[in-house]
Amino acid sequence: MSRDIAIPTRAGSSAEPGAKAVLYLRVSSKKQMDTAVDIDPDGNSIATQREVSTRKANNLGAAVVHEFVEPGVSAATIEKRQAFQDMLAFLRENSDVRYVIVYARSRAFRNYIDAAITKRLLDKLNVKLVSAREDFGDGVYADMMEAVTDIFNDVQNKLSGEDIRIKLQHKAINGGTTGRAPIGYLNTRTAIEGRLINTVSLDPIRAPLVLKAWELYATGDYSIERLTATMADLGLTSKPTIRWPAGRPLSDTQMHRMLGDPYYAGFVVFKGDVYPGRHEPIIGQDLFERVQEVQQARSGRGNRDRILQHYLKGMLFCQRCYDHGRTSRLIYTEAKGRSKRYGYFLCRARQDGICDLPHIAVARVEQAVIDHYITLQPGEEFVTQCQEKLDDALADAQGSEREAHAALRRRPNELNDKEARLIDLAADGTLPTVKIRAKLNEIKIARARVEAGLTTTADQLSLGAGVLRDALRLVADIHQLYLNGNSQVRGNLNDTFFEKLYIDDCEVVHDELKPPFVEIAEASRVKAAVGTANARTKDAVSSGSTKNSKTAPPGLAGIFLASGSSKAGLVGRAGLEPATNGL
Structure with missing residues (x-):
């Protein structure tokens, strides 16, 4: 994310007259972009970095002409940060920019190798990297202090990561949930001996529907596409978000992932190891194993559940079922021909034997929707x-x-x-x-x-x-x-x-x-x-x-x-x- 800005600055003695600067603002998780959005749409962390970095530009006597915001991308190297790459391209096209200002070197780099590579790239462009929180000055000793700081940041980052890993592993060994509770469960807080403790409880609305999904798939009569459509009609949705307050029907990928997760049988998985969980299971071990057997059997005979995509999926419903007081989605499926695969839509209720809508070729459905758009056009x-x-x-x-x-x-x-x-x-x-x-x-x-x-x-x-x-x-x-x-x-x-x-x-x-x-x-x-x-x-x-x-x-x-x-x-x-x- 980048934007052109013009921030008035006061004259300073550390920069050449008319010097220009850009800001590089970064957070490492999307959650940090959502803090205090009522105060600043970019979140409180970015707003703070912007304020401090702009103050540094004022002290340098440099005009801030552009800012680049890395919106919640946690990437191991600078090559994977799009905003950073956009900034380098901007600097190559604008040779009059003299400073890249960051809030702190630890915000810009998580290892000393990235810091060294960036310094070399900026040196070739005659651009100086300036930290708003760390002032090392100029010269050989300043370069040495920057390098030492980058090494310390690298070590600290690795130690913090190792500390978090050990704590999460300890939590998993003791049956704790190491992340956000999956569909069917809720992250809640409960009072234990006068203290509020984070815990996981059953979602009274979604948990019964999750159990139903496992039971239907265990019969062997449901493909992933058919199961996803069935559960959407029954009301199984994702958890509410700001964008989707009522939740959304699960996708085929989410359904497939859910049916392979031991968490629903009462287990916690961490780094490939499985531990008994403290949460209440939604399904029994027997049901879990039956579902895994269905998946393995389909994989063994070359009939693995395929996640098929089409832009009309989830939008189409059966009119004949609607006339009979039912809600039934049309499922997208593909049949293999001699030289290619052919797409069709069919009513979910037809698979249950209660609807006579025939299979409809995808090209004919697409044309029907194109023709329907004519009815939306009211005229000039x-x-x-x-x-x-x-x-x-x-x-x-x-x-x-x-x-x-x-x-x-x-x-x-x-x-x-x-x-x-x-x-x-x-x-x-x-x-x-x-x-x-x-x-x-x-x-x-x-x-x-x-x-x-x-x-x-x-x-x-x-x-x-x-x-x-x-x-x-x-x-x-x-x-x-x-x-x-x-x-x-x-x-x-x-x-x-x-x-x-x-x-x-x-x-x-x-x-x-x-x-x-x-x-x-x-x-x-x-x-x-x-x-x-x-x-x-x-x-x-x-x-x-x-x-x-x-x-x-x-x-x-x-x-x-x-x-x-x-x-x-x-x-x-x-x-x-x-x-x-x-x-």
């Missing part, structure tokens, strides 16, 4: 009208917001007067103290509501309208974009637009769109209906629902139904954000 006229109505609605909403803010700004004075009268009553002893405290608390709550009201709505309206404008620009020519895209582009577009695609034969029968595209599809349908309908039909359209959504979205579609100001359909009571009652 619709996009233009939406843009205009969004502008009108936003202008109306901001005008109303100014009036509301004027009223809200009068409220603090009224509350202050009311508070003053209550204090006078308290001083006179007219009202009981308990009642006065209750009234004062009500005033405090009302004041907080007023302050919150003054800082919301208008900005949120602008943000919501901006999201809709971006979505409208994307759908304007989405069919051509999808048609010309490679597998990765198509997969990303599918993830952006759809929750599910329902297939019957060689056709996408219906879909479940993600917001805000579900609103755009509804608005397009409403506009088409309103354009040819009378008032009675308009009312029917406003209360109808699209097959692409379980509930008709009230926002964008409303601007084509509102008879007066377009704001009425778009913003409702309080704008694009969730509606709130007034004070």
Whole structure:
């Protein structure tokens, strides 16, 4: 990660006039990038390094023209650090840069060999490496101290690694979990003799599903692909993350790894050695061995579980099962021909004998999805009208917001007067103290509501309208974009637009769109209906629902139904954000 920056510096005596510098900031784990992201998006560690390194540049009298951030990459050598290689390329192209500033030499190098190689590379470019935390000066003795420091850092790094390895091995020997708990378990804290201890407990939601996955695979009737699809339909997901708060269905690779992990049978593996664990097993030893036998048997006869990839995997569902009240994914599989392998999609329920959807060649499914993208393209006229109505609605909403803010700004004075009268009553002893405290608390709550009201709505309206404008620009020519895209582009577009695609034969029968595209599809349908309908039909359209959504979205579609100001359909009571009652 790199960025161009221009940081003002003060003149110093240690650098030539107009000297330039770059910063190299690095953390060794992704977790360090996530600390205090509310303060700095790069994390607290990077922010600290940036501040100290910039101060060093100021002391040198050098202007910082670029910074390179190594975002949580723990690499043994500098050759494996992309940001470091990008920095060297930048220095070769910008010969006027004189300094590379690091927070500390231990941040830049974990062994003295890397340090020596880097020094030689920078010397050839007439660039000096400067540590913000360690000032050795210039000359032969300074070079000697830098080399000694690098050797000490190397030794310290190796000793720390050995110390961690010994402690983790000791923990594993005693049955402790040496890393994050796998799917089916939770990292928790429990009180033992008055102290909170880190431990591992069963996940009440996922543990029964994990057991079910082992049991199904042990029957020998399930491939990895079929098992993954089955467990996704049953609700087995990964653990929640910031990006995926509800978790995601397991991938084929995750499922395959889980079915070979002795941890689920009550064992801990460390450096190839197996130790009895202290955690509660999800499966018994007998079930574990049966699953391993199934895997070995398939491997022995050349029918090993293959992890097959396709950009539509996980997105397709069976329409026939949907019509019968079931949820069944389509599984991607391949059949071996004389000269190549042929891809097919088949319904998971067909393997259970309860669905008659035939195998569908992958090329025909791909074409069906391409054709379905045509239905998402609303046309230039619709996009233009939406843009205009969004502008009108936003202008109306901001005008109303100014009036509301004027009223809200009068409220603090009224509350202050009311508070003053209550204090006078308290001083006179007219009202009981308990009642006065209750009234004062009500005033405090009302004041907080007023302050919150003054800082919301208008900005949120602008943000919501901006999201809709971006979505409208994307759908304007989405069919051509999808048609010309490679597998990765198509997969990303599918993830952006759809929750599910329902297939019957060689056709996408219906879909479940993600917001805000579900609103755009509804608005397009409403506009088409309103354009040819009378008032009675308009009312029917406003209360109808699209097959692409379980509930008709009230926002964008409303601007084509509102008879007066377009704001009425778009913003409702309080704008694009969730509606709130007034004070």
